[in-house]
Structures are given as C-alpha cells and as structure tokens.
Amino acid sequence: MNRRVSFKFRLYVAGDTENSAQALANLTKICSTRLTDRHEIEIVDVFEEPKRAMADGVFMTPTLLILAPSPMRRIVGTLGQTKTVLQTLGLGTIAA
Amino acid sequence: MRLSENSTKSVRSSPDRFPAKAKTGILGFDEITGGGLPHGRTTLLAGGPGSGKTIFGLQFLVYGARTCKEPGIFVAFEEAPERIVTNFETFGWKLADLLKEKLFFLDAHPTPDLIQSGTFDLSGMLAVLGAKAKEMGARRIVFDAMDILLALLPDAATKRREIYRLHEWLLASGLTGLITAKAAREEEGSLGQQSFGFMQFMVDCAVVLNHRVEMGVSQRNLRVQKYRGSNFDENESPFVIGKSGFDVAVSRILGRVDAKVTNERVTSGVKRLDTMLGGGYYRGASVLITGFPGTAKTTLSGAFAEAACRRGERTMFIGFDSDGTEVIRNLTSVGIRLAPYVKNGTLRMISARTITGSAETLLVRIKSLAKEHKARCLVIDPVSTLSKAGNELTAHGVAERLIDWCKSDLITLVCTSLLDEMAGKVDAGTPLQVSTLADTWIHLNYLVQAGERNRGLSIIKSRGTEHSNQVRELILSDAGVTLADIYTAGGEVLMGTLRWERESAERVAGEVADVAGKLKRVSLDAEEAVLQVRAKSLQTELVAKKVEKTLLERTTQSHAQELSRGYSRMRELRGADAPTPRRKKAV
Numbered sequence: 001m002n003r004r005v006s007f008k009f010r011l012y013v014a015g016d017t018e019n020s021a022q023a024l025a026n027l028t029k030i031c032s033t034r035l036t037d038r039h040e041i042e043i044v045d046v047f048e049e050p051k052r053a054m055a056d057g058v059f060m061t062p063t064l065l066i067l068a069p070s071p072m073r074r075i076v077g078t079l080g081q082t083k084t085v086l087q088t089l090g091l092g093t094i095a096a
Numbered sequence: 097m098r099l100s101e102n103s104t105k106s107v108r109s110s111p112d113r114f115p116a117k118a119k120t121g122i123l124g125f126d127e128i129t130g131g132g133l134p135h136g137r138t139t140l141l142a143g144g145p146g147s148g149k150t151i152f153g154l155q156f157l158v159y160g161a162r163t164c165k166e167p168g169i170f171v172a173f174e175e176a177p178e179r180i181v182t183n184f185e186t187f188g189w190k191l192a193d194l195l196k197e198k199l200f201f202l203d204a205h206p207t208p209d210l211i212q213s214g215t216f217d218l219s220g221m222l223a224v225l226g227a228k229a230k231e232m233g234a235r236r237i238v239f240d241a242m243d244i245l246l247a248l249l250p251d252a253a254t255k256r257r258e259i260y261r262l263h264e265w266l267l268a269s270g271l272t273g274l275i276t277a278k279a280a281r282e283e284e285g286s287l288g289q290q291s292f293g294f295m296q297f298m299v300d301c302a303v304v305l306n307h308r309v310e311m312g313v314s315q316r317n318l319r320v321q322k323y324r325g326s327n328f329d330e331n332e333s334p335f336v337i338g339k340s341g342f343d344v345a346v347s348r349i350l351g352r353v354d355a356k357v358t359n360e361r362v363t364s365g366v367k368r369l370d371t372m373l374g375g376g377y378y379r380g381a382s383v384l385i386t387g388f389p390g391t392a393k394t395t396l397s398g399a400f401a402e403a404a405c406r407r408g409e410r411t412m413f414i415g416f417d418s419d420g421t422e423v424i425r426n427l428t429s430v431g432i433r434l435a436p437y438v439k440n441g442t443l444r445m446i447s448a449r450t451i452t453g454s455a456e457t458l459l460v461r462i463k464s465l466a467k468e469h470k471a472r473c474l475v476i477d478p479v480s481t482l483s484k485a486g487n488e489l490t491a492h493g494v495a496e497r498l499i500d501w502c503k504s505d506l507i508t509l510v511c512t513s514l515l516d517e518m519a520g521k522v523d524a525g526t527p528l529q530v531s532t533l534a535d536t537w538i539h540l541n542y543l544v545q546a547g548e549r550n551r552g553l554s555i556i557k558s559r560g561t562e563h564s565n566q567v568r569e570l571i572l573s574d575a576g577v578t579l580a581d582i583y584t585a586g587g588e589v590l591m592g593t594l595r596w597e598r599e600s601a602e603r604v605a606g607e608v609a610d611v612a613g614k615l616k617r618v619s620l621d622a623e624e625a626v627l628q629v630r631a632k633s634l635q636t637e638l639v640a641k642k643v644e645k646t647l648l649e650r651t652t653q654s655h656a657q658e659l660s661r662g663y664s665r666m667r668e669l670r671g672a673d674a675p676t677p678r679r680k681k682a683v
Contacts, residue, residue, distance in 0.1 A: 077212050
C-alpha cells in the first residue's frame with residue numbers, strides 16, 4: 001500500500017447522539033494512529049443538512065463515506081470494529 | 097377516566113366519535129375499517145412474501161396523493177424505487193405523473209457494498225424524511241419492508257429502540273404512517289413471535305395479509321387484527337390483486353342490497369315456462385338452474401340469453417364448460433340463434449374455461465367484464481365451477497357476493513349448477529348452497545323409463561311469483577325448446593315415447609268411440625226410418641178402414657130407408673090399412 005495516498009472522509013452524524021459521538025471518536029483515533037497527516041475529515045450533521053444526507057443516500061447514522069481514494073465506500077455504524085474499518089480502508093494487511 | 101375510555105370504545109353507533117380516518121381508496125378495506133387507516137397514526141401491515149404489502153402501501157399513497165390532496169412519501173427498504181415504478185405501471189396508476197411533487201420515493205434499500213461496523217440508528221433517515229415531508233407537505237408515509245432494515249441491527253434491544261424512535265417520530269410528525277413487514281408463513285396468524293412483534297402493540301392498527309395455496313389455487317385474505325378506537329370487521333376477507341390494484345371483497349354492503357326491487361318481468365325464453373312462473377323471471381332476480389350433466393341447463397340459459405338479446409338488452413354469457421363458439425353452434429341445433437347478437441355486439445360470449453384462480457379472482461373478472469359490457473342480463477354456466485378444487489371454503493361467499501352484486505346493479509342473473517349424479521341428492525341443494533340464495537330455482541332431471549331418458553323440468557321455488565307445481569317434460573327440437581305436459585298413469589310419470597304412446601292410444605280410443613257412435617246412429621236412423629214407413633202404411637190402412645167404415649154406415653142407412661120405403665109402398669099397394677102414423681094423427 002502506497003503510504004503517499006491521502007484519505008478523504010465525510011462522516012454523517014445525528015447531532016450529538018451517543019452512536020455519532022462514538023463514531024467520531026473511533027474515526028479520529030484510527031486517523032491519528034494510521035493516517036497521520038494524510039487525511040481529511042468533514043463532519044455533516046443530518047439534522048442541520050438533511051438534503052446533503054439525502055443526496056448522499058445516507059439514512060442510517062452514523063455513516064462514514066470514504067470519498068478518496070476511489071472507489072467510494074461507506075461504512076455504517078460506530079466504527080467500533082477497528083479491524084473491519086482498516087480492511088475497508090485497505091490497511092488491514094499492515095500490522096497495527 | 098378509564099371507565100369513560102371503555103365506554104367510548106364500546107359505542108359502535110356513532111362514527112363521528114371515531115378518530116379521523118385516512119381513506120385508502122381500496123374499496124373493501126375502507127368498508128371493513130369504516131373509513132380507512134387511522135389518520136395521523138401508525139398502522140402495521142404484516143404478511144408473507146408476495147402477499148401484496150407493497151401494493152397496498154403504494155395504493156394508499158397514490159389514492160392519497162391523487163384524491164385526498166395528501167402527498168406521500170414511500171420509503172423503500174427492499175426494492176429500488178425505479179423498479180417499483182416500473183413494476184407498478186401495469187396497474188395504470190401513472191406513478192410518473194405523481195412523482196414530481198405529490199409522491200416521493202426514498203431509496204433506502206441497503207446497497208450490496210454497505211459495510212457495517214458497530215451499531216447505528218435511524219436518526220439520519222428520520223431527519224431526511226422530516227425535511228422532505230415539510231418541503232412537500234406530505235401527509236402520508238409508507239415504510240416498505242421494515243424487516244429488511246431491522247435485520248441489519250445487531251440485537252433485539254437495538255431493534256426495539258429503533259422501532260420506538262420511528263414510532264415517536266411518526267407521532268410527532270402527525271403523518272399517517274404505514275409500516276409493512278414480512279411475516280413468516282407459520283406465524284402469519286400470530287405476529288407476536290416476530291422480531292418486530294411488539295410493534296403490533298405499539299401501533300394503532302394492525303392488518304395481516306395472508307396468502308395461501310389450497311389445492312393449487314392461490315387464496316388471498318386480509319384481516320384487521322386491531323384498530324384502536326374503532327370498530328371493524330374482524331373476519332378474514334378475501335381479496336384479489338386485480339388489474340388496478342387491491343380489491344377486497346366485503347360480504348355485504350349495507351344499504352346496497354335490495355335497494356332496487358322491480359315488478360318487471362323478463363321472459364325465460366320458453367313460453368310455457370313463463371306461464372309456469374306466472375309471467376317469467378323478475379328483472380334483477382337470480383335464477384338457478386340445477387341438473388345433472390346433459391339435462392339441457394345450457395340450452396335453457398341460452399334461450400334466456402337469446403330472448404334478452406331479442407329485446408336488445410346487453411347480455412353476457414360466461415361459459416366455463418365449453419368454448420363460446422361451441423355453445424353457439426350447439427344451441428343453433430335447438431333453434432336458439434345467438435350468432436347474430438354476438439355479431440351486433442349485444443351478446444358477449446366469454447369462455448372462462450382457461451381462467452384458473454381463486455373464486456374471488458373469478459368474481460372480480462366477471463364483475464369487471466360485465467361492467468365493461470354494460471350487461472343487463474348475465475348467464476354463468478355453470479356457477480358450480482366456483483367451488484372447484486381449492487375454492488370450497490370461499491366459493492359460497494363468492495356466490496353470495498355475486499348475487500348481491502347482480503341485485504344491486506339490477507342485473508338478471510341466470511346461473512346453472514351441476515349436480516353430481518353420483519351423489520344422488522337431487523333436492524338437497526347445490527354444492528354452493530346458491531339454491532337458498534337464488535330467487536328462482538328450476539330443477540332439471542332425467543327420468544329413465546322403458547329404455548329411454550327424458551328430461552323433466554320442475555320449479556322448486558320462485559320467490560314472489562305464483563308458480564306451477566307440475567313437472568313438465570322439456571322437449572328440445574330444432575324448432576326450439578318447449579315444455580309438454582306429462583302423463584301420470586297409475587302413479588307413474590310418463591314421458592317421451594311412453595307419453596307419446598299414451599297420447600296415440602288415447603287418440604285411437606277416441607276414434608274408435610267416434611266410429612262406434614256413428615254406427616249406432618246410422619242403425620238407429622234405419623230403425624227410425626223403418627218405423628216411420630210402418631207408421632205411414634198403418635196410417636194409410638187406418639184411412640182405408642175409416643173410408644170403409646163410412647161406406648158401410650152409408651150403405652146400412654140407405655138400406656134401412658129403402659126398406660121402410662118398401663113397406664109403405666107395399667101397404668099402399670095392398671091398400672089395406674091406413675098408414676099407421678096418419679091414423680094416429682087423426683085421433
């Protein structure tokens with residue numbers, strides 16, 4: 001895996017509900033440990049911007065959209081299972 | 097407080113006190129529930145795969161958007177909206193026209209590339225829906241296949257939490273909600289076992305759709321399981337997914353039946369039968385003709401159809417046994433000519449032999465065909481088809497509705513019903529028990545006697561008309577259908593050749609008696625003549641005798657005169673004595 005690749009995330013949250021807070025915390029943790037300096041996180045609150053959620057087809061919160069590198073993928077949930085998240089990001093093979 | 101609540105529930109007479117209802121546009125369903133789904137509340141619609149949940153939901157929305165000015169949102173968890181729109185084109189709902197502002201599809205079906213990590217909730221969706229509902233002024237919402245979404249949630253507690261979230265949101269939004277969910281086959285009756293089972297306790301109304309196959313025939317049923325604050329029909333009601341969507345059968349619509357009663361008579365097509373019935377069938381009556389195979393049931397109904405067409409009344413003939421053209425050909429052989437009426441469009445022959453399906457489906461087809469044709473007279477030959485394999489349970493209800501419907505539309509219905517000869521129960525009624533519902537029941541049977549079968553016709557009942565109690569013989573000839581009196585001799589009914597023999601024997605006997613009478617008269621005439629002759633000769637003799645007698649008298653008289661004259665002359669000549677009288681005179 002090319003270490004130069006930079007990651008672009010969009011995390012849809014539902015206000016400050018518990019699930020959303022957990023997801024944000026988990027994402028931040030993964031980024032800071034594995035993707036230092038090569039990630040970008042945008043947080044969208046569905047209560048404030050429901051139209052964006054609809055446009056992105058986000059109905060379950062929290063939902064993480066991995067916009068880059070392509071193809072776009074989405075992970076639904078609190079991102080609690082770090083292994084699944086890493087595999088989706090293509091970082092699963094590298095030892096933590 | 098509790099008491100007053102209960103009393104409100106038990107009051108069934110005043111519909112005003114029920115919560116407002118959102119009409120579904122599904123005719124039968126709105127009748128069962130007294131107006132539709134609870135307005136501003138949530139309804140659960142459960143049913144097995146292919147039981148029609150999506151159709152129900154969509155029809156509810158389409159009707160709302162088109163007729164009630166209540167735009168709606170359809171949340172599709174199972175199918176992509178594009179596919180739904182395409183699939184439902186066949187119902188002629190023109191979804192595409194509504195899509196712009198009155199109907200919104202939310203594509204919420206989980207994509208195959210969806211990756212799940214940890215738990216989630218529905219806040220996102222509800223936020224999106226809330227915004228959309230506000231934007232388009234939606235009043236109705238359908239969550240289709242809720243079970244799909246619930247399956248993604250890890251445990252029962254989470255599922256429950258999300259259902260509560262949804263329910264709370266629905267209550268707060270004031271939308272009339274419909275949630276559909278799959279029920280496994282075994283559990284259709286009892287939703288309690290399902291993962292979403294407790295949803296039925298939460299919602300204000302629960303409807304169960306049921307789809308079973310009985311002896312290869314699909315039977316669909318709908319049942320309202322609960323409806324808070326409203327009375328409803330608790331029984332299973334059969335329904336059909338027809339050309340234009342749902343059609344729920346309601347067994348009796350109050351106020352519609354018996355609405356039109358007329359004294360007008362229509363001919364049965366057989367003159368003597370009309371006489372037997374005191375003038376024919378009543379218009380709008382249902383007539384049942386029962387009999388074994390080959391007792392001329394079709395012929396009799398054909399005669400009715402022909403007579404109706406001759407009056408110019410639009411008629412429909414539905415034959416389950418044979419093809420329309422076959423029926424026409426066969427009836428031509430007995431002088432019933434239907435072909436010209438088919439040609440000019442008065443008569444429509446429907447061959448329903450190939451239509452398979454539930455009795456309910458047949459009824460819906462019959463109704464829509466009859467409406468299409470604007471039929472005033474309807475022949476169904478035979479109606480017993482309704483109860484063929486797999487339909488025994490529902491057939492009676494269907495027949496009942498068929499009759500009710502015909503009555504309310506003032507359609508004169510003639511249906512035949514096959515009786516199983518082997519059963520041997522001629523008067524026990526028909527398998528459908530239509531006989532109790534029919535206004536006029538004509539029974540045809542065979543009489544096997546002296547090596548031949550003859551057809552007998554009798555009227556078992558005819559409501560409201562005087563009718564003959566006699567059995568008549570039904571005679572089919574190329575000149576048409578006629579009825580003949582039958583002979584009863586020594587307690588036996590004579591028909592066919594025996595009747596003919598009896599008739600000719602009587603004719604011969606009559607002739608013999610006639611001749612004998614004539615002979616007797618001739619001989620009497622002769623005797624009279626002889627006597628007259630004799631009387632004449634006697635008279636002549638008498639006259640002769642009288643003449644003789646007169647002659648004799650005259651002879652005797654003149655002789656006496658002659659004699660006395662002779663005496664006087666003699667005395668004179670003798671001169672002896674004075675004539676005695678003179679002497680006496682002288683004294």
